[in-house]
Amino acid sequence: MNPVQWxxxxxxxxDSSTPKSPEAVGGRPDAAHxxxxxxxxxxxGRVAWIDxxxxxxxxxxxxxxxxxxxxxxxxxxGGPVVLGIGRARLAIGRGLARAIRVERIPVERIT
Numbered sequence: 663m664n665p666v667q668w669x670x671x672x673x674x675x676x677d678s679s680t681p682k683s684p685e686a687v688g689g690r691p692d693a694a695h696x697x698x699x700x701x702x703x704x705x706x707g708r709v710a711w712i713d714x715x716x717x718x719x720x721x722x723x724x725x726x727x728x729x730x731x732x733x734x735x736x737x738x739x740g741g742p743v744v745l746g747i748g749r750a751r752l753a754i755g756r757g758l759a760r761a762i763r764v765e766r767i768p769v770e771r772i773t
Contacts, residue, residue: 696766699743699759701733707764716761723752730767 695710709729712720724747725731732746742753 695763698762706732706767711763713761
């Protein structure tokens, strides 16, 4: 990363369409935290981090840190993902899904 890129990230003036990583805003990278976009259909995760520039639009839909979400479906060709949040369903674009980091919740096996 060159000095201009570093300064842009540090000051927070980077392109808002590109989500800042947790490490760029003081968070710690963690293997347990994956992009919401990386979850497979049917998998669940607990929201661990949301890009600060995108939080306002997500709070209106009840998506905040600590919320458990389930990836219901993923549209083909980079289309939106559908999340289950409690009994509600929310469709969000892939770019927004990449701005959300989740802690994967293991799928319970039914025997």
